[in-house]
Amino acid sequence: MNSWFFRLMLEDVVDAHIDSVFFLFRNQRRATIMAKSKIDVVIDKIDKSEYATFQSMEELRKAVNVHVHTIQDSNLRPSTKRKLISLLDYLRDHSRVYFGLSFRRRSIIAEHFGVNKADTVGDWLKRLSDMGIVRIIPTKRSRDMKQTVNLVQILPPSQPTNGDKQAQEEEKIEHHEDNTFIKTNTKDHSIRKEDIYEEVYPSYIPHKFIMRVKPLFPNVKKVYELFGKVRLAYLKSTVEKPLEDLESITLTAISDSMSALKLRRIKKGYSYEALKGYLYGTAHRLFLEEKRRESVRKNPDLLMNFLNKQSRKSDIVKKLETLSTAW
Numbered sequence: 001m002n003s004w005f006f007r008l009m010l011e012d013v014v015d016a017h018i019d020s021v022f023f024l025f026r027n028q029r030r031a032t033i034m035a036k037s038k039i040d041v042v043i044d045k046i047d048k049s050e051y052a053t054f055q056s057m058e059e060l061r062k063a064v065n066v067h068v069h070t071i072q073d074s075n076l077r078p079s080t081k082r083k084l085i086s087l088l089d090y091l092r093d094h095s096r097v098y099f100g101l102s103f104r105r106r107s108i109i110a111e112h113f114g115v116n117k118a119d120t121v122g123d124w125l126k127r128l129s130d131m132g133i134v135r136i137i138p139t140k141r142s143r144d145m146k147q148t149v150n151l152v153q154i155l156p157p158s159q160p161t162n163g164d165k166q167a168q169e170e171e172k173i174e175h176h177e178d179n180t181f182i183k184t185n186t187k188d189h190s191i192r193k194e195d196i197y198e199e200v201y202p203s204y205i206p207h208k209f210i211m212r213v214k215p216l217f218p219n220v221k222k223v224y225e226l227f228g229k230v231r232l233a234y235l236k237s238t239v240e241k242p243l244e245d246l247e248s249i250t251l252t253a254i255s256d257s258m259s260a261l262k263l264r265r266i267k268k269g270y271s272y273e274a275l276k277g278y279l280y281g282t283a284h285r286l287f288l289e290e291k292r293r294e295s296v297r298k299n300p301d302l303l304m305n306f307l308n309k310q311s312r313k314s315d316i317v318k319k320l321e322t323l324s325t326a327w
Contacts, residue, residue, distance in 0.1 A: 043103070043139040043148055051137070053100030053153050060099050064092045066157040067133045074131070086113070087124050088133065091152055093218050100154045103139075111270055125152065132158065202227075206247050212254050216261070222272060226254070229280040237287035240294055249290060253283035 054060040071084050090109065094102040106118035106125075115121060128134045137151040201210050201220055205227045213223050230250050234243050243250070257279040260266050268274035 039138045039140045039147060041137055041139045041151065042142045042145075043151070044142050048098050048101060048103075048151075051101045051151055051153060052098040053155060055099065057096060057099060059156075060092060060095060060154065063100075063154065063157055064088060067154075070131060070133065070157070076127075080127075083113075083124060084127060087121070088128065088154075091134065091154055093215075095154060096215075102152050102154075103149050104152075105149050108270075112272075204244075206250060208247070208251055209254055212251070212258055216258070217272060226276060226279060229276050230254070230283045233280050233283035234287050236284060237291050239287050239291050241290070246287070246290065249286045250283070253279060253286055256282050 054063065067088060068085055071081050071088070074081070076084070087109070090112065091102050094104055106121045109121045110116070110118045113121070125134065125136060129136050133155060135153040135155055137153065139148055139151055140146060141148050201223060205223065209227060209230075210223055213226055217223065217226070227250075230253060231243065233253075234246070239246070257275055260278055261270060261275050264270050266274045266278045268277060
């Protein structure tokens with residue numbers, strides 16, 4: 001009798017637990033659906049220019065430099081500060097169409113920074129949002145009304161109201177030209193090397209080459225390395241004409257490589273390292289074609305000999321002709 005009663009009580013407890021779990025799951029699912037339904041911004045139906053937060057690129061650069069002060073003056077770890085500043089620079093470089101507004105997928109940003117999880121980028125964005133530097137706006141598609149990429153707005157910095165804070169700001173010398181930032185506060189005598197060198201490219205790299213690479217990889221070191229791959233392919237091909245006179249081949253190679261990267265047609269993936277390998281192969285092929293043209297211009301008989309060889313009949317064809325009989 002007691003065992004039967006205990007079994008009955010146990011079944012009631014299990015049933016009640018299952019019901020509570022199901023009820024909790026249903027409420028969470030309902031809350032998620034309601035949260036998504038509250039998204040008012042349909043990304044393919046809005047005028048993105050209305051979400052721009054600045055009137056010009058110069059205003060955006062000045063605001064980013066002020067935000068960098070905010071990050072460096074915070075109590076975060078130095079490694080975290082570097083990551084947030086790099087992310088802020090990335091958002092700035094992808095806010096050139098609508099000043100202050102970007103809408104890159106977190107997975108793409110993660111690949112750019114070499115991060116395995118897109119959620120890590122989400123955590124960085126949340127830190128910037130908590131500091132009042134950016135605003136994250138969820139959006140949805142009109143096709144199925146499902147959530148899609150977020151809009152990220154770089155916010156204008158708030159004006160200082162404390163006299164002491166203004167006095168401290170006067171001690172900071174800011175050079176806003178070409179993303180240059182120099183901070184001479186007694187607290188932190190630092191120079192943002194990424195910004196200082198960002199626009200100072202080697203003079204021997206063609207300007208058009210830089211403009212093709214800069215939208216995705218603005219860092220001068222990466223532009224230098226990519227051009228180095230083109231130069232290596234040129235040296236391997238032993239073309240006699242100077243590289244400066246082959247700018248059309250250089251631009252064709254980088255244009256084809258950047259297009260392949262954006263269209264995700266590179267087998268090694270969507271990454272900077274994959275782009276370098278693809279660029280070298282493309283440039284080497286184009287320079288070899290130029291080498292063949294040089295050889296033909298120097299010795300036209302090479303082309304005639306090649307055509308004659310192509311027109312000659314093979315031994316097998318000749319033997320078959322001798323064995324064949326006329327009808």
